[in-house]
Amino acid sequence: MSGPDGRPETLHEAVGGTHALRRLSNTFYEAVLTDPLLAPVFADFTSTHIEHVAVWLAEVFDGPADFTAALGGHQRLLRVHLGLSITEEQRLRWMELMSEAVAKELPDDDVLRRRVVEYFDWGTKIAREVSAVSAGTDLGDPGPTPRWGWNGVR
Numbered sequence: 001m002s003g004p005d006g007r008p009e010t011l012h013e014a015v016g017g018t019h020a021l022r023r024l025s026n027t028f029y030e031a032v033l034t035d036p037l038l039a040p041v042f043a044d045f046t047s048t049h050i051e052h053v054a055v056w057l058a059e060v061f062d063g064p065a066d067f068t069a070a071l072g073g074h075q076r077l078l079r080v081h082l083g084l085s086i087t088e089e090q091r092l093r094w095m096e097l098m099s100e101a102v103a104k105e106l107p108d109d110d111v112l113r114r115r116v117v118e119y120f121d122w123g124t125k126i127a128r129e130v131s132a133v134s135a136g137t138d139l140g141d142p143g144p145t146p147r148w149g150w151n152g153v154r
Contacts, residue, residue, distance in 0.1 A: 007112065011119075011149060012063030014112050020105065021054040021061075028101035029053075037093045041084060060119065060148050067145060074145045078126075083135030086128045094124055111150075119148040 008014045015021060029050055032038045042049075052071055059067045067073060098120050102113050130139070147154045 005111070007109070007150070010062035011112070011115060012058055012061040014109070015061065015106050015116065018054055018058040018063055021057045022050065024101055024105040025050045025053040025057070027105050028098055031097045031101065032094070035093065035097065037090055038097070041086060041090060056145075059145050061116075062147055062149060065145070074142045075139070077145075078130050078139055078142055081127045081130045082133050082137055082139075084131035086131040088128065091124045091128045095121060115148070115150060115152075118152065122148075122153065 012018070012021075015024075029042075029045070032042060033045060052067070055064075055071060056067045056077060059065050067077070072079075095117075099117055102116055102120075106113055106116060133139070
């Protein structure tokens with residue numbers, strides 16, 4: 001099936017699948033880990049983080065639900081942000097570096113790139129909010145992994 005203007009129905013298909021999301025994550029984290037403002041936030045970074053982010057994004061963009069099935073789902077994603085105390089300056093720098101990675105790694109489609117960056121803007125605001133909560137806090141049930149499509153969150 002096709003989405004708007006004959007594009008693939010899901011953002012997962014439109015970006016080029018999980019493989020493309022791995023490239024995006026890799027390019028992004030190469031920049032993050034050398035960035036003086038963001039590197040401290042990722043002090044416990046391991047290479048598995050790149051894979052986990054790609055699997056998360058695949059699920060969010062309507063690809064395989066492997067993050068929920070194997071990596072702890074929405075609850076785990078929120079939990080790993082607890083206690084990080086992300087500042088707005090850090091969030092904006094994160095967005096800047098991710099926007100650069102999107103421009104480099106995703107197909108040359110302005111609407112697609114805009115939708116993906118809109119997801120990151122939405123998601124980083126949530127991550128910043130959750131990061132202000134103490135590590136170990138019970139967040140309750142956040143519900144299923146959100147899904148993001150051509151028209152935003154569904």
